[in-house]
Amino acid sequence: MSKKMSDFFSDASALSIGAGVVTAVSAAAATYYLSTRPEPNVLPPIDLTDQSVVLEDGTRLSRFTRAGNLMKYLYDDVKTTYDAFQRGMKISGDKPCLGTRTGPNLEYEWISYREVYEKSRAFGSGLLAKGLKPDDSSFIGIYSINRPEWVFTEQACSMFSMVSVPLYDSLGPDACKYIIKQGDIRYVVCDSKQKTKNLLAKADQCPSLKCIIMMDSPSEELKSEAAKCKVELIQFQDFLEFGKKxxxxxxxxxxxxxATVCYTSGTTGDPKGVMLTHANLICNMSAVAFIALKAISVSQDDVHISYLPLAHMFERGMQIICYMHGCQVGFFRGDVKLLTEDMQTLRPTLFITVPRLLNRIYDKIVNSVQGSALKSKLLEWAVEAKSKEVENYIVRKDSIWDKLVFGKVQNLLGGRVKIVITGSAPLEAKVFKFIRAAFGCVVMEGYGQTEATAGITFSIPGDPSTGHVGCPLPCCKVKLVDVPEMDYYSKDNKGEICSYSYSTFIGYFKNEEKTKKAIDDDGWLHTGDIGQWLPNGTLKIIDRKKNIFKLSQGEYIATEKIENCYSRSRFVAQAFVDGNSLKNNVVGIIVPDPEVMPEWAKKEGLSPDMKELCENKKVKEMIFKDIVRIGKEAGLKTFEQVANIHLFPELFSLENDLLTPTFKNKRPVLRKRFQSVINDLYAEFEK
Structure with a gap:
C-alpha cells in the first residue's frame, strides 16, 4: 500500500505539464461540473442543527426513538444471532456467503449460506456428541485470525445455544491461559501450529482443556506433544465429518x-470478560443498521471485507449485520500488508475501518505531494471541490476531481466501496473531510465500547460536519456526568459519557466488583470517556477519565489526549507521555516515523539510519518544536506540554509487548521499560 500511495500522482498527466496547468484544470473542472451537475443523493433524514432529543434531566435520545422507547430489534424475525443468519439464508438462497482468496490465480472462492449452515450444524453436533450441553454453560474458545472456520464455530454456538469465547490472536499465552481457566473451557478451536503449541505449553496450568480442534493439519510431532499433555488434538475437517455422522x-x-464472552485487553491486570447476550448483540446491530440504511441500500450482492479482528465486537457486529441482510463476506489473507491486493480482487462495497488506517492513508497522500506546489494546490482544490458537494448532500465517484486525482485512491479499495464506517477512536476533522472527498462514498463515524456491545453514538447520513461522533443510536440513552477532579460539569455540557441501553453488557464474567464500577445501580454504563454536547446535538470526545494523574501543583493530566495530539505530527509515529506527582511537568518518549524521517534526513544532509537520527540533538530539537507547536494549536495548556523528550528508534508493537492487541500503549510496561530514561529526562530538564 505504501509504495502505491507514494506513487499516487506519478502518472497523472495533468500534473506534469507545469504551472500553466492551473488555469486549464480550473477551467476544465468548472466546465465539466456545469455539464454534469448532479442532484443531491444523500439527504439527511433529520434536522442536522438539532440531532438529539434533550429530556428534562439532560439525558439525550435519538431523533428516531419513538415515544421514548429504545429500539430492541430491526426485524420482527431477528431477535438472536441464530435468527440473523436464518434470515440471511432465507433471502439469499444459495448465493455466496463466505469467500477466501485461494487457488493458483488467488481468486476468491465462495461457499453459500446453505453450506455455511450445514458445516456449522455438523460442527455443533460434534460438540454435543463429545458430551457438551446445548446451553450457555458450554464455552467454546476460538483462537484464530479471521477465517471461515471462525464463522462455522460461532454459528454452531448460536445454533446450539453455546457461548463463543474469542482468544485474541495477539493476547499471548498467559492471557489465553487465564481465559481458559476462568471460563472452564474444554474445547478450543485453533488456526495454526504455533498457537496450538502456545496452548499446549500452558496445558498443565489449564486443567479444563481437553481438546484442541486445529484448522491447519497437525503434524505427528504436534499430536505426540498433545498426547503427552493429555489433550486431544483433532483436525477441523475431521471434526466436521465426526459431526455429520x-x-x-x-x-x-x-x-x-x-451469546459470547468478549475479553477486553486492558493496559493493566488480567483481561475482563464482557458478557453479551443475544438481545445485546441484536439490539445494537439493529440500531446501527437502521441508521446506515438511511444512507445506502443493502442487498445480497453487497460485499464486506473481513480484516479487523473477529475477536473484537466491531468486526463481529458488522458480520451480524451482513448475515442479517444476506450479504457476502470475503476474508483477507491474514496479512495487513496484502490488504490492498485483497480489496482490489474482492472489490468490496462495505468497508469498516479504524482511524489508525485512515490517518496513514491521509498522511501518505499529503506527504506524497509535499515537494510540488502544483500537486499540493491541485490536491487542495480537489478536496475543497468534493467537500462542497458533500455539503450539498452529493456523494459520488464520477466528478472531474475523481478522474484527475482521487480515482487511484478509490481503486486501491477496489473501486466499489459505497459506505465506510470508522470507529474505535475519534477521527480528526481534517482527515474525515479528506477521506470523504477522496473515497467518494458515504463515510460515517461511531463511538462506543465492548461493554455497550459496540456502538453508543453514530453519525447521521448526509451530515457534512466533522469533529464529533454523531448522536445517540436509537437503542441508547446518553448523558454526561460531572467529573469535578477534571473540571468537567454536565451544566456546561461536559462530563463522563454514560449510556443506558438494552445493548449494555450484563456484567464482567466472574468479576462482580468491576461490574459494579462499570454499571451503576440505575443500569447506566460509565464509559470512562469524557464528552461534550455540541450545539447541533452531537457528541464530541474530548478527554479520557482513566490514565490521569495529578502533578505536584495539583493539575490533572490526561496522557492519552496529549499522545493523540503529538501523534498528528508528520514526524511522529508513536508517543508515550508520562509524569510524576512530585513533578510539575510531563516528559515524553517519541518514536519518529520510520517512513518520513529517512527522506527528511537526506534533505538535511543527515544519515537516514533511525538509530543515528534518534541520537542526533538537531533531530530531537526539530521534533520537540514541532510537537509543542501542534500541542499549542490544539489548545494544550502549558503544564500539559512535555518539558523534555527522548527519541526511541523502535516502534511500539505487540511483539515487544509495548502495545495492547487494540494498539493502545501498555502504560505499566512502557513506564517500567523507560523509567531510567524518564528519570534522566527530568534531571536534564531541571539542571
Missing part, C-alpha cells in the same frame, strides 16, 4: 441467553 437438531437460543 452424529447430526443433531438445532437448539436455538433465547434472547436472554449468553
Amino acid at each position: 452424529n447430526l443433531k437438531e438445532p437448539k436455538p437460543p433465547k434472547e436472554s441467553d449468553l
Whole structure:
C-alpha cells in the first residue's frame, strides 16, 4: 500500500505539464461540473442543527426513538444471532456467503449460506456428541485470525445455544491461559501450529482443556506433544465429518441467553470478560443498521471485507449485520500488508475501518505531494471541490476531481466501496473531510465500547460536519456526568459519557466488583470517556477519565489526549507521555516515523539510519518544536506540554509487548521499560 500511495500522482498527466496547468484544470473542472451537475443523493433524514432529543434531566435520545422507547430489534424475525443468519439464508438462497482468496490465480472462492449452515450444524453436533450441553454453560474458545472456520464455530454456538469465547490472536499465552481457566473451557478451536503449541505449553496450568480442534493439519510431532499433555488434538475437517455422522437438531437460543464472552485487553491486570447476550448483540446491530440504511441500500450482492479482528465486537457486529441482510463476506489473507491486493480482487462495497488506517492513508497522500506546489494546490482544490458537494448532500465517484486525482485512491479499495464506517477512536476533522472527498462514498463515524456491545453514538447520513461522533443510536440513552477532579460539569455540557441501553453488557464474567464500577445501580454504563454536547446535538470526545494523574501543583493530566495530539505530527509515529506527582511537568518518549524521517534526513544532509537520527540533538530539537507547536494549536495548556523528550528508534508493537492487541500503549510496561530514561529526562530538564 505504501509504495502505491507514494506513487499516487506519478502518472497523472495533468500534473506534469507545469504551472500553466492551473488555469486549464480550473477551467476544465468548472466546465465539466456545469455539464454534469448532479442532484443531491444523500439527504439527511433529520434536522442536522438539532440531532438529539434533550429530556428534562439532560439525558439525550435519538431523533428516531419513538415515544421514548429504545429500539430492541430491526426485524420482527431477528431477535438472536441464530435468527440473523436464518434470515440471511432465507433471502439469499444459495448465493455466496463466505469467500477466501485461494487457488493458483488467488481468486476468491465462495461457499453459500446453505453450506455455511450445514458445516456449522455438523460442527455443533460434534460438540454435543463429545458430551457438551446445548446451553450457555458450554464455552467454546476460538483462537484464530479471521477465517471461515471462525464463522462455522460461532454459528454452531448460536445454533446450539453455546457461548463463543474469542482468544485474541495477539493476547499471548498467559492471557489465553487465564481465559481458559476462568471460563472452564474444554474445547478450543485453533488456526495454526504455533498457537496450538502456545496452548499446549500452558496445558498443565489449564486443567479444563481437553481438546484442541486445529484448522491447519497437525503434524505427528504436534499430536505426540498433545498426547503427552493429555489433550486431544483433532483436525477441523475431521471434526466436521465426526459431526455429520452424529447430526443433531438445532437448539436455538433465547434472547436472554449468553451469546459470547468478549475479553477486553486492558493496559493493566488480567483481561475482563464482557458478557453479551443475544438481545445485546441484536439490539445494537439493529440500531446501527437502521441508521446506515438511511444512507445506502443493502442487498445480497453487497460485499464486506473481513480484516479487523473477529475477536473484537466491531468486526463481529458488522458480520451480524451482513448475515442479517444476506450479504457476502470475503476474508483477507491474514496479512495487513496484502490488504490492498485483497480489496482490489474482492472489490468490496462495505468497508469498516479504524482511524489508525485512515490517518496513514491521509498522511501518505499529503506527504506524497509535499515537494510540488502544483500537486499540493491541485490536491487542495480537489478536496475543497468534493467537500462542497458533500455539503450539498452529493456523494459520488464520477466528478472531474475523481478522474484527475482521487480515482487511484478509490481503486486501491477496489473501486466499489459505497459506505465506510470508522470507529474505535475519534477521527480528526481534517482527515474525515479528506477521506470523504477522496473515497467518494458515504463515510460515517461511531463511538462506543465492548461493554455497550459496540456502538453508543453514530453519525447521521448526509451530515457534512466533522469533529464529533454523531448522536445517540436509537437503542441508547446518553448523558454526561460531572467529573469535578477534571473540571468537567454536565451544566456546561461536559462530563463522563454514560449510556443506558438494552445493548449494555450484563456484567464482567466472574468479576462482580468491576461490574459494579462499570454499571451503576440505575443500569447506566460509565464509559470512562469524557464528552461534550455540541450545539447541533452531537457528541464530541474530548478527554479520557482513566490514565490521569495529578502533578505536584495539583493539575490533572490526561496522557492519552496529549499522545493523540503529538501523534498528528508528520514526524511522529508513536508517543508515550508520562509524569510524576512530585513533578510539575510531563516528559515524553517519541518514536519518529520510520517512513518520513529517512527522506527528511537526506534533505538535511543527515544519515537516514533511525538509530543515528534518534541520537542526533538537531533531530530531537526539530521534533520537540514541532510537537509543542501542534500541542499549542490544539489548545494544550502549558503544564500539559512535555518539558523534555527522548527519541526511541523502535516502534511500539505487540511483539515487544509495548502495545495492547487494540494498539493502545501498555502504560505499566512502557513506564517500567523507560523509567531510567524518564528519570534522566527530568534531571536534564531541571539542571
